[in-house]
Amino acid sequence: MSKKVRQAKRAVKLIGQSMDVSAGALSKQAHIDLQGNREALVDGCRGVLEYTDSAIKINVGSGHVRFCGNGLELRSLAGDQAVVSGHIKTIEFV
Numbered sequence: 001m002s003k004k005v006r007q008a009k010r011a012v013k014l015i016g017q018s019m020d021v022s023a024g025a026l027s028k029q030a031h032i033d034l035q036g037n038r039e040a041l042v043d044g045c046r047g048v049l050e051y052t053d054s055a056i057k058i059n060v061g062s063g064h065v066r067f068c069g070n071g072l073e074l075r076s077l078a079g080d081q082a083v084v085s086g087h088i089k090t091i092e093f094v
Contacts, residue, residue: 030060037088039075040067045082048074056084066092 030044042058042065049064050057056074057066072086 029062030065032065032091034088037069038085040084040088040091042082042084043080045077045080048077048082053086058082058084064094066094068092 030042032043033041035041042060044060045058046061047059048056049059050066051074053072054070055066055068056072057064067084067088067090069089070087072084072088074082075085076083
């Protein structure tokens with residue numbers, strides 16, 4: 001790992017600590033918050049690839065996240081955030 005990459009990672013970590021947020025929330029990686037098995041907030045959404053009431057697949061840049069379950073819907077899609085709601089049974093990272 002180069003010196004610049006180490007310095008950048010350290011800076012993100014320090015900023016996150018000073019703002020009381022995780023370092024992952026400030027990086028380009030997706031961040032997913034779950035509220036039980038009924039709702040998922042996805043930060044880092046770059047598009048919806050699949051949308052049915054039993055599966056929703058979201059592009060998160062570094063890969064895809066697929067939510068499977070019953071009665072699934074995108075309750076919100078704004079900017080780089082998506083809210084998946086319904087009865088979530090599985091989450092796959094592809």
